[in-house]
Amino acid sequence: MSKSICALVHRPDSTRAAFQAYYEEHHAPLGARHFPFTRYVRNHLTDGDDVGYDTISEFWADDIAAAAALMSGPVGDILRADEEKFMDQTRIAPAGVEEHVLSPGAPTGPDGMRTAFLIASTVPGEGWREAALSYGRSFATQQPGVSLDFAQSWGTTAFPANAVLWVPGKAEPGAIPEALAIRRVTARRIETPAEQLISAV
Template identity: 35%
Template sequence: MFKAIALLTRKPGLTKEEFIDYYENNHAPLIAATFPSIIEYRRNYPDLAQVLRAKGTPDPHFDVITEMWFHDKAGYEDMLATHARPEVGDRIRADESNFLDQSKIIQFVTDERELPHS
């Protein structure tokens, strides 16, 4: 399996509830329909009322941790190639402008490890 993570920040002026509602009911279905190489697609919304942190650590500068799994690196590259097509990328960016601060989007691949089962 191959995994990518995106840290996304809501557009100024949107409440957390409006952000989640738009992502779940508009953007997530668009992504799922547009990129079939994504085999698992999770959105994690941090609950800062129940946070453990070192004293003085500020709140994070994102509103959701999005996880995307692919069968392999080729699946991830297929998603990137599809997104690079102007008609696709333009549609995704237009939808993002409804709820994301696009200047703060960050996406990266991970080297995910698990503890061995005993």
């Protein structure tokens, strides 16, 4: 199974609240009906640092690249027509993901909330990756449900981070390694039930 993520934002003539409501009521069910996802999650941002987006979605599939390629055909036409109704399509920022589950467990607190630490490298080369993993493990030793996604942008609009650290509940950043720059947001996590995904049919 492979994974991708995508950062999304409302049209300039709309609002975050309207965007997130339309996404849940209309766009997410549409996507679930047309893509062979094995899991599908929306993280609707509620507060924290201004990262310029309203929602970070997560998609899993047996072959995520093949699922994404459906956007080049009739399925893509259907989804893009719906995106026009509520989304700033010029700022869609998809990325392929290398997922590391650092401590298995529930991905949110009891209230359905989680924290996303958007990580950027401040040093050249790949050394920052080990710093990010070490930073993530510092949370994973304290609680279950922590994961780290290394992101590789797919589109012309770059995903707004090199990696995302997901921590259940509302977490504080603590001591940040020198190799990393971090922005913190909290999000309401909503996952489509497995029985509503076409991969389960």
